[in-house]
Amino acid sequence: MRALFFQHSRFAVFSGALRSRSLIQYNEHLLQHFRGRASSSSTNFKYGMMTAGLILFGSIISKHDHMEMCVCEPKEPAQKAESSTKATFSLEEVARHNSLSNGSGQVWVTYKGGVYNITEFIANHPGGSSKIMLAAGKQLEPFWRLYSQHTEAKAQDLLVPYKIGDLCPEDLAKLNQHQRDANDPYANDPARHPALVINTQKPFNGEVPPALITDSWITPNELFFVRNHLPVPDIDPKTYHLEVAVEGGKSLKLSMEDLRTKFKQYTVAATTQCAGNRRADMTKVKPVKGLNWTGTAISNAEWTGPKLRDVLLHAGLQDNQEGINHVQFEGLDTDTTTNYGASIPVRKAMDPRGDVILALEMNGRPLPRDHGYPVRAVVPGTVGARNVKWVGKVVASPAESTNHWQQRDYKGFGPYVDWDTVDFDKAPAIQDLPVQSAITEPCPGAKVEPGDTVTVKGYAWSGGGRGIVRVDVSLDGGKTWHQANLSEANRKQNPDQAWGWTLWEAEFKVPETASNGRLELVCKAVDSSYNVQPDTVGPIWNLRGVLSTAWHHVNVDILGPEKEDKDQPFWVPSS
Structure with missing residues (x-):
């Protein structure tokens, strides 16, 4: 119980921000939220329903722990910002109010042109404060669309007491109409979800916030990490044709309609991970060259389309055809000098159990532009760099792709190689990825009390279709270990075709005697070939920062009176 209410001063969660006329709406919203998540985590559902029950209970009692409760008496509207005498606010003003600890100490959001000061509601948000804070200083709509209960009037009515004004007409126009610069090659890029953590804007590269990535086994299209090398092409599906060629043989062109109707359609659940995931x-x-991905340049989706094998057979390629060693993909994303391209071994492309598809759909919808519309090569178990987007040409060839990103990037080297001695010709291109795992909850620096129950969550995945057989979690930096619970979805995958990731979680109780220290959370995964992650980064360091798979560490602070118990094996005092 203490763990549930620590951040809210126990029953203080029931008072302050809620108006009595909104309490029933809030309770209904809370119940909907936890019902919606019940299927993904029975533990979360139990705690959520317990929390909902306590809030309902808190609405009819008057005191607990010397704190007055909100019962029937209406409260004054949420305290408005010092500048709330204005009728309108700019986007810049809203953006400045994005933290409880910096600047004004207030959090504003916009919704349908209105400006809202939600400072007092944050601690009471049914989905947790970390999720609502993702929208701090931004538009609320993209975040609310992630959870269907927010579309109901009851949920939207909760905002009403917090409205402090409206956006100025100029900025409202900016939101309603994307202003584009015709001279910018990236001007026609699609809009992205504001929750994505941006590494670069041009080209756009963004990863999933840790607080959202393990909410479900399937990553929503809007939150799937984005790795672009060039401007996003705008392709007309009516004129699009995929060129398929077998070197020394025939070639053909296939329209979107051909790809949909001439070949059997398959749906494959597969995880895509950037080679540079966890480069940070x-x-x-030691400094490396590349985007500073943290631990969420990875996502999982269901991809639908014809198998590449069937398309290549249709083009005349034979099984085990002599002289054909690779299948090259050429993307339609270009700049003034080049386009993106890559290749995979023909044995992977033609393996009936390899499940390589030319994806037309992602999670039951047409591919989003950022993810390869109209056609993307999906190569399960293989590094994201070979899952070429906006595919315009497929070539069965004796040789690898000569593209820059196949020959001069996405290769691994020893820690002794530097930019003066590196020889890309001597290293093979990355294909299957090694076993990987990371902690997504709690976040670094989270605070707990002795006696709290801490739920640790994360993901694990291995390339080549190797399933995850175990995830080990430590609270003391790796001195002692505990086995995590693996998601049900993991058990439904074939042992040698485990293309999708495994979500996991473990619960621990913070020792009552622990204080003024920290929990040093660590995780490591073991795949079906009993490959395990290395314990440290040093031996696997490389100048490009790829294949970063060492144990993942997250430190959590322990609060409380000064006590020390050296007999507790998973409490590490701070230095």
Whole structure:
């Protein structure tokens, strides 16, 4: 119980921000929220329903722990910002109010042109404060669309007491109409979800917030991490044709209609991971070249389309055809000098159990532009760099792709290689990825009390279709270990075709005697070939920062009176 209410001063969650006329709406919203998540986590559902029950209970009692409760007496509207005498606000003003600890200490959001000061509601948000804070200083609509209960009037009515004004007409126009610069090659890029953590804007590269990535086994299209190398092409599906060629043989062109109707359609659940995922961990040891991905340049989706094998057979390629060793993909994303391209071994492309598809749909919908519309190569178990987007040409060839990103990037080297000695010709291109795992909850620096129950969540995945057989979690930096619970979805995958990731979680109780220290959370995964992650970054460091798979660490602060119990094996005092 303490863990549930620590951040809210126990029953203080029931008072302050809620108006009595909104209490029933709030309770209904809360119940909907936890019912919606029941299927993904029975533990979360139990705690959520307990929380909902306590809030309902809190609405009819008057005191607890010397704190007055909100019962029937209406409260004054939420305190408005010092500048709320204005009728309108700019987007810049809203953006400045994005933290409880910095600047004004207030959090504003916009919704349908209105401006809202939600400072007092944050601690009471049924989905947790971390999720609502993702929208701090921004538009609320993209975040609310992630959960269907927000579309109901009851949920939207909760905002009403917090309205402090409206956006100025000029900025409202900016939101309603994307202003584009015709001279910018990236001007026609699609809009992105504001929750994505941006590494670069041009080209756009963004990863999923840790607080959202393990909410469900399937990553929503809007939150799927984005890795672009060039401007996003705008392709007309009516004129699009995929060129398929077998070197030394025939070639043909297939329309979107051909790809949909001439071949059997398959749906494959597969995880895509950037080679540089968790590069930030390598940078802590020694600087590397590349985007500073943290631990969420990885996502999972269901992809639908014809198998590449069937398309190549239709083009005349034979099984085990002599002289054909690779299948090349050419993307339609270009700049003034080049386009993106890559290749995979023909044995992977033609393996009936390899499940390589030319995806037309993502999670039951047409591919989003950022993810390869109209056609993307999906190569399960293989590094994201070979899952070429906006595919315009497929070539069965004796040789690898000569493209820059196949020959001069996405290759691994030893820690002794630097930019003066590197020889890309001597290293093979990355294909299957090694076993990987990371902690997504709690976040670094989260605070707990002795006696709290801490739920640790994360993901694990291995390339080549190797399933995850175990995830080990430590609270003391790796001195002692505990086995995590794996998601049900993991058990439904074939052992040698485990293309999708595994979500996991573990619960621990913070020792009552622990204080003024920290929990040093660590995770490591083991795949079906009993490959395990290395314990440190040093031996696997490389100048490009790829294949960063060392144990993942997250430190959590323990609060409380000064006590020390050295017999507790998973409490590590702060230095």
